[in-house]
Amino acid sequence: MDSETRRLYFSFFNEIGIIAQLSRALMEARLPKGLILPHFSVLNHLVRLGDEPTPQRLARAFQVPNTTMTHTLSGLEARGYITMRKNPKDGRSKCVSITEKGRRFREKAIASLDPDIAVLAEQLAAKDIAELAERLGEIRRVLDAYRDKKA
Amino acid sequence: MDSETRRLYFSFFNEIGIIAQLSRALMEARLPKGLILPHFSVLNHLVRLGDEPTPQRLARAFQVPNTTMTHTLSGLEARGYITMRKNPKDGRSKCVSITEKGRRFREKAIASLDPDIAVLAEQLAAKDIAELAERLGEIRRVLDAYRDKKA
DNA sequence: TGCAATTACTACGATATCGTAATATATACT
DNA sequence: AGTATATATTACGATATCGTAGTAATTGCA
Numbered sequence A, B: 001m002d003s004e005t006r007r008l009y010f011s012f013f014n015e016i017g018i019i020a021q022l023s024r025a026l027m028e029a030r031l032p033k034g035l036i037l038p039h040f041s042v043l044n045h046l047v048r049l050g051d052e053p054t055p056q057r058l059a060r061a062f063q064v065p066n067t068t069m070t071h072t073l074s075g076l077e078a079r080g081y082i083t084m085r086k087n088p089k090d091g092r093s094k095c096v097s098i099t100e101k102g103r104r105f106r107e108k109a110i111a112s113l114d115p116d117i118a119v120l121a122e123q124l125a126a127k128d129i130a131e132l133a134e135r136l137g138e139i140r141r142v143l144d145a146y147r148d149k150k151a
Numbered sequence C: 001t002g003c004a005a006t007t008a009c010t011a012c013g014a015t016a017t018c019g020t021a022a023t024a025t026a027t028a029c030t
Numbered sequence D: 001a002g003t004a005t006a007t008a009t010t011a012c013g014a015t016a017t018c019g020t021a022g023t024a025a026t027t028g029c030a
Helices: A003-030 A037-049 A055-062 A066-078 A100-112 A114-123 A126-150 B003-030 B037-049 B055-062 B066-078 B100-112 B114-123 B126-150
Strands: A082-086 A094-098 B082-086 B094-098
Touching: A003 A037, A003 B003, A003 B114, A003 B126, A037 A055, A037 A066, A037 A082, A037 A094, A037 A100, A055 A066, A055 A094, A066 A082, A094 A100, A100 A114, A114 B003, A114 B126, A126 B003, A126 B114, A126 B126, B003 B037, B037 B055, B037 B066, B037 B082, B037 B094, B037 B100, B055 B066, B055 B094, B066 B082, B094 B100, B100 B114
Parallel strands: none
Antiparallel strands: A082 A094, B082 B094
């Protein structure tokens, strides 16, 4: 492996990491105290999914250990944004569902980001972002497949 | 703000976040127990910088609170990968420098990633990665400027 | 059916991350 | 010089993340 190749892939993932951190900070600055990105992300996932996944499925979707997801869910449940019931199909697991309160919270959180998006949209053309999102999606799928292969 | 615009920027940052998480996991799987990505990142930064920055400068470079950087540096110092001395120019601060042991560790860590990079390189053309890294760099700079403006 | 292996969840302990505040030094202004 | 303000670091406490292991239920197979 030549050092130029290393440098190239390194710098790519480095940029990814920095952008992830900056955008996360932007998001969390808009969330109420005590709630962080994973809380919001789970609510967002539940709405887009329109289903009642198990904690396990959520943990896999977000690439975090089960214990981390348990912790995140307990925070959401304590605030009344989700409810959990026993899985009628499998006594070992649970079903997670978003509440009305949770939906309202998500709507508000998304709307609160509008000022940030508006400013960024002035400098980052929607067309470019769309194309990048598409290409990043392909890379994400390659990484996902690679992870599964190793698991 | 129309919902399509929201959805677009959301999905972009979502892809970024997922890739960051997957690539971080790949990296940490190669690091020895007790060391995580921030440890490596600081060493890498020190080598590329070729300088002796203060903890403060490092915290800013990585977008983490000073307290987090203090903690990370203490881990690196305990392992003998960095040393810290009083800043001769400013009695309030310190100078962080990488040790020979730290350099060797970084070299080894980078080399240990070669198998992963090799596999990914088969599916992610270097040319595409280079172009994406370039465009992500521009976006990172926009986000950076936006953060500074708000601070 | 009975038992071994697997799977889902979570309690627990260790480390990471972060906010608040204390301490020490530096800078600015009079 | 003297004082107020600002900055750099870090101790401390709270929450997040993660690995290990325990418990309960399911699955697979004899």
